[in-house]
Amino acid sequence: MFYLESGQFSTSYRQDQRIFRLWQARLALVLLLAAAYTVVPWLGSDYLFSAILIPFLVLSLAGVGLNLLTGYAGQLSLGSAAFMAVGAFATYNFLLRLPGLPLLDGFLLGGLSAVPVGLVFGLPSLRIKGFYLLVSTLAAQFFIEWLFTQVPWFANNSSSGVISAPALVILGHHFNTPRGSYLLTLSIVLPLVLLAKNLVRGQLGRNWMAVRDMDTAAAVIGIPITRTKLLAFAISSFLLGIAGALWAFTYLGTVEPHGFDLNLSFQILFIIIIGGMGSILGNFLGAAFIVLLPILLSIISSAWLGDWIQAGQLENLQKILFGCLIIVFLIKEPEGLAKLWNTLRARAHGWPLSYWN
Amino acid sequence: MSAPDSASDGASSLVTFLQHQSRQRAAAVALRHKKRGIWQEKRWRQVWTETRRLATVLTQAGFSQGDSLLLLSHPRPEALLLSLAAQYLGGVALVLDPDSDRAELAGLLPQLGARHVFAESQTQVDQVLAAHSGGALILYADARGLADYAQAQLCDYGHALAAVGEIECEPQAAPAEAFVFYRLEADGQLARQVLSHEALLSAGQRVVAAERLSAHEQALAARAFAAGAQIRYLLAPWLIAGFCLNFPENIHTRDNDRRELGPTLVAGTRATYGRLAALVEQHLPPPGSALRGLIDAALRPEASWWLRALSYYPLRRPLCDVLGLNRARAPLLIGAPLDEKDQRFFAALGVRVRPWPDSNTWQRQPAHPAHAAAGSALWTAADTQHLDHAR
Amino acid sequence: MTSIPRPLLRLEHISLSFKGVKAITDIGFEVAEGEICALIGPNGAGKSALLNVINGVYQPQQGQVSFDGEVRRHMQPHHAARRGIARTFQNIALFKGMSVLDNVLTGRTLKTHSSWIEQALRIGRAAAQETRQREYAEKVIEFLRIQPWRNTLVGQLPYGLQKRVELARALAAEPRLLLLDEPMAGMNQQEKHEMSQFILDTNREFGTTVVLIEHDIGVVMGLSHHVVVLDYGKKIADGSPDEVRCNPEVITAYLGTKH
């Protein structure tokens, strides 16, 4: 609408395959990144970092992880938190038991060790579909949670399996401050999201969607169903694993196995429902939504309702609200906020005309 | 820019200008064709060499000075380059409108008896074969469906081009006429319209001068070759000013392509502009809606200056952008003027449509290229008058 | 097709049944390289089932399929695809959530040789591969004249176009054998004519062997070099269109099924 598109055309396929085809979009992105790395850390308060931005980023990453599996490859999962837990505990142990292991390598190894777990619980997906698959992922959810509470070794024999963040040091720089952890999280999340984006716009991504939309046809075309599904589980749990490690160490600081319970899994599922299945941007929108809504709610209640409703009730209210939102989204906008964003873009593309190709 | 000085000296032909441009700005983009989803570019150097290779192809098929090459094709670079190649060899390009009805073509083709033909695709090839013309060579651009055609003279444009090298000889002295258009009158008699090199170049130079066309223009050739005027107002200026000529993917995608390209120079007839206006009309929000009301108010020519100012960024500019006209410096209108409504619409958009005469002086006479000279002379006279009126 | 080329596909004594219900009984025929072969027959004659046997969606209880000299009892669909068998489905099986271009590109999956890691990091072969696949997809899109809808979601396209896109997806795999399950079902004469033109051109242009199911006898006779007639899961005729047309059994079968 306010930006001109004409005169921007591609003379090669490379050009045509860029993520952002308009220079205005590229500029906006650059500005956003610049702000995220300069203005925000400079002006932001500790509260902003540790209560809003860090959870937002981590949940976005987790959302991406689940979205690859559920939104793109069409494999419903309720076990996200389990894979996050694996990532967290693995990272913790690697850093604990391999002294001198660089922090980032620790995160990487954490993500990698979530992969086999994801594969194991993904195997049933080769024979079973839909709801039946829920069982497999729920099994993961409960088994992993049990395992980490049951075996003290994972938590270095601490009481009730609590693990706490190692020193977040990279090349002598400390990131333990809220500002530091924010920058660290940002710098880990962004590249991973880029990788995910590349995957979904490449052949693998198309194969995932093909399997999701109609797996018999996909098989007939020659898409290796088994491989495609398992890759979805593997890559998804890799991202979830790293998200888990970040959740534990840059967001919470200390966490116990029950910190990764079914509710967290649900929360991440909600992120992709609200944000939009089969969309990368959607995860950020959904995560922002999930993070901000409770905060807004508490602000509103304390501002207007004062102490008329107590904390417990507020929580119930929140639950009801979330439930309603999920239902409303499923009814009104099954493709989530991302869809709204896209319709907006389409409208701008043809503005002021309606439905211009 | 310095072109080989004016068309007044008889020696200069379209080809000499092409040669000039290929030296002047060898590496600049001369042609773009939206094909297979992207805008495929040709630089002036390539255009020149490709023309010379095509000349070789034609000579090998026995084409020589004074011969004529028949073009039965929608606008596409191949047709353009081939006509230049024919002129390179001192030949003439005969142009038929591929969209004119089958019966008319069936009547036309045999009378022209062209031995060298460029037929766009299977449909056109069939028409040519049916008329037993193109005895020496039939080049086609779209090989689809032609795989098992046995005729020896059939030849794929791409293959032919790949097979040969550049021609040795320099451009041949051109006969007076560059392009000749043919059609059948209602009574079945043959009518022709001749565009001579001289007339084209002088007309072209007038356009370039009057519209201050530079080498940086982006011209959209949606209908070039469909009408003589298009050649006069796009092809000639293209060679003279040395800007970039762009061909859309096909007739169905042209609006989208225009939007992508955002041409600075477009040449259309009353019908072309009318179509655009109608398109906007039907895509505007439904009458009665608030937005529609705003748009109508803003586009009213008697709208107050502040309304225009306010509506510029939110409405008029984006609308121009959607139409791909926001960069259109020189939207030429050829021939009949727009009707009131469209006139006002484009004026309100800020698209200042520039009228140019289309002196389609069709003469009814038997098809003998020999007689062309007279025709072209006559035509030139007529045209210059028109142009003088226009200025 | 004057000379007798070697058979590309040979079916021998194929029998298939679902839970004891016989769908196909002892059917065998040959399809020569580069020919267009039509399977016709009343509804429930087992035509679709036969296609599903050919590309391994169903496993026949008896009989064997040999494709390009390779004889086999059992085959998985993706193996069939790897050997160069592509197909379209009776009720369109496009990927509704994807654009036309992406649908066609999925057809290129077997031709893509870059690993997913390369794709993720956009290193090595990934970019080059992506470009190559795009080029070919665009070639097919141009061939089937669907450029204007390149970026439209297939779900939003009219039925006739969807059929065309499905054909495009199949062609993108550069198949040697193309199985078309009622490519013209529910089309008007105009669309039917276009579609059969596309099929003919495909056959000529790429020398693709085609096996198709079609009810419109007129179209079939015009299009195919070779017709196989099924009735109640049995083969009742097999030959050139003319031979089949005047085969008494066929006539009775058809008149029999009508009224």
Added chain:
Amino acid sequence: MSFFFEVLLGGVLSGVMYSLIAIGFVLIYKASGVFNFAQGSMVLFAALTFVSLLERHVPFWLAFVATLLVMLLLALLIERLVLRHLLHRSPMTLFMATLGLSYVIEGGAQALWGAQVHGLDLGIADEPFTLAGLMLSQFDLFAAAIALSLVIVLSLLFNRTRVGLSLRAVADDPLAALAIGIRLQRMWVLVWAVAGFVGLVAGLLWGARLGVQFSLSLIVLKALPVLIIGGFTSIAGAIVGGLIIGASEKLAEVYVGPILGGGIENWFPYVLALLFLLIRPAGLFGEAAIERV
């Protein structure tokens, strides 16, 4: 040895409780193809409502009927506000909708009746007694009896009454059902209400066991493996599945638990269900669908 049987029997009986939850699922799944994750929260809601009424000195039966009415109302609302708008949507969407629903109901239940634990006494002593040399819980037997009668009632409802027949018709083919003039919406309300009733019964029994509290809604997670084993569409399956889960769970707890360090009953049923799945993807009683192309 008798100890083994005691454990087994105890497991079987507590399995009956699982079956009770599962039956609610099956009813709804059969009639509307919805995988109702909210069943658990419906149990909680029913139980909480009932107890809270009791605590307000409402006589038992009155409270029971009142709660039933509330559940009916709930079913009505669910159909009006949710299901009606999700016709012809994918099962996944419907499932996620019920997930949201469970949040709403749980939140609502606790907002209404508070989150504290309510004791519930149905007047059945939970003291063990010996039968044929086996220690048995009176309460378990009572629960089993209730479940049994419930199943009988339901099967009667399904197989004898017109409503039941049309319900089955709806289950088999909603469109056809519509065609022969069955009012889909009404059927759904009905079946959700019945599920609510089953939920209430289950809620009472469980409540009497564990006290009526939030954790009641979590037994939905116990019911899931039961369904997997029994198949989504068969009440008999739900019963058998429940028994199997109950028994094996107890056995595992007693015999395997010590080795693994206890607390395995959370995940054991799932692993069991998974094994079942890999052997028989459609469950014990569910019918496998052949894919048509």
